Amino acid sequence: MANTENQVIEIIPTLLVGDQTFDPANIPSSTLCIEIGDQQIRFCIVKEENMECVWLEDYSLDQTLTQEELFEKVKRVFTGHLLWSSSAWKSVRISVNSGLFSLVPSLLFDEQNTTSYLSFSAGNAPSRQDIVLHHELPLVHAHTVFSMRQSWHEWILNHFKSSHLSFYHFTSPLVIGALVSHLEHQEIRIVSLYFEKDQFTLTVTESQQLILCNRFRFKEVHEMAYIVLFTLGQLGYEPEEVKVLCYGEISATADAYQELSHFLPGLQIGGRPTTLKYNSQCAEVPGHRYFGLFNTYLVSS
Numbered sequence: 001m002a003n004t005e006n007q008v009i010e011i012i013p014t015l016l017v018g019d020q021t022f023d024p025a026n027i028p029s030s031t032l033c034i035e036i037g038d039q040q041i042r043f044c045i046v047k048e049e050n051m052e053c054v055w056l057e058d059y060s061l062d063q064t065l066t067q068e069e070l071f072e073k074v075k076r077v078f079t080g081h082l083l084w085s086s087s088a089w090k091s092v093r094i095s096v097n098s099g100l101f102s103l104v105p106s107l108l109f110d111e112q113n114t115t116s117y118l119s120f121s122a123g124n125a126p127s128r129q130d131i132v133l134h135h136e137l138p139l140v141h142a143h144t145v146f147s148m149r150q151s152w153h154e155w156i157l158n159h160f161k162s163s164h165l166s167f168y169h170f171t172s173p174l175v176i177g178a179l180v181s182h183l184e185h186q187e188i189r190i191v192s193l194y195f196e197k198d199q200f201t202l203t204v205t206e207s208q209q210l211i212l213c214n215r216f217r218f219k220e221v222h223e224m225a226y227i228v229l230f231t232l233g234q235l236g237y238e239p240e241e242v243k244v245l246c247y248g249e250i251s252a253t254a255d256a257y258q259e260l261s262h263f264l265p266g267l268q269i270g271g272r273p274t275t276l277k278y279n280s281q282c283a284e285v286p287g288h289r290y291f292g293l294f295n296t297y298l299v300s301s
Helices: 004-009 024-029 067-079 111-122 150-159 171-185 221-234 255-261 287-296
Strands: 015-018 030-037 040-047 052-060 091-097 101-105 130-137 142-149 164-169 189-195 199-206 209-217 243-248 267-269
Touching: 024 030, 030 287, 040 287, 052 287, 067 150, 091 287, 101 111, 111 130, 111 142, 130 150, 130 164, 130 171, 142 150, 142 164, 150 164, 164 171, 171 189, 171 199, 171 209, 171 243, 171 287, 189 221, 199 221, 209 221, 221 255, 243 255, 243 287, 255 267
Parallel strands: 030 091, 091 164, 189 243, 243 267
Antiparallel strands: 015 052, 030 040, 040 052, 101 142, 130 142, 189 199, 199 209
16 A cells, blocks of 8 residues: 555655755855745755855645645655755745735834734734744835744744744845846836736836835736736836836746737846856756746845
8 A cells, every 4th residue: 555644745846957066065155045935835056155056946836735734745855855954054045925915114114013014915914823024125125024834934943043044025036136137138117027826926116216016816817917007007107118027937928928918019038137147057947937036045134
């Protein structure tokens, strides 16, 4: 009889690329970046000496499992992995892709009111199983407030207790990536769209200043296109006045991209952040898909 417990816990990467000569002895001088969401967990290693990404792994999470079962699977990935099991990383930067988040201007931020910020922005308070975290984004003079599972937070703190730990909300690397893209594309106004399975994050920046960052759910591509065009209209932007960069689960042949191309002449697929270097294996991965993960390294700690 098959061992059903092992079947539940087993998790196989959907993508694994990296420098097979990477020596675990280099872990104390390297940074591990982790992106945690309901749909996947992703890892990349950046060597501090030259800011080079040398390893990338991507795991899809089974949506039919309970939070407890997913948690057990993810813990098995950490503890059974030659690299992730180490607690000796120079730093570990975790990007939490949770639904509850809010950007609060630093002048108005009060650490005692973090739960209230989330309750106000989402219309409901975080659950008792969640912990409310926050971090500062100096480039936009704001604090990001967000929630994550308390059990995950406590376990990560214990697992990486010897490393410098930073927790961010997933929108923070997207904002940093959007701001940096002004220098890369020499554009004044940039709209960045990061696509996931049934939602997208819309970031609008002008002259390297954040104008807007919000997340929207959608069912049909025409609904998504309407949201984008309506938002631009509310900001007083004409479609031909902006560069629109697409990231995440998107391609030039996807229905969402084709729909947007009818209205946005400046539309194109974005790329990986050029601030980082990439070894030959990681350079072959579609950079726009892991835009959030790569930029996690670039968020100021």
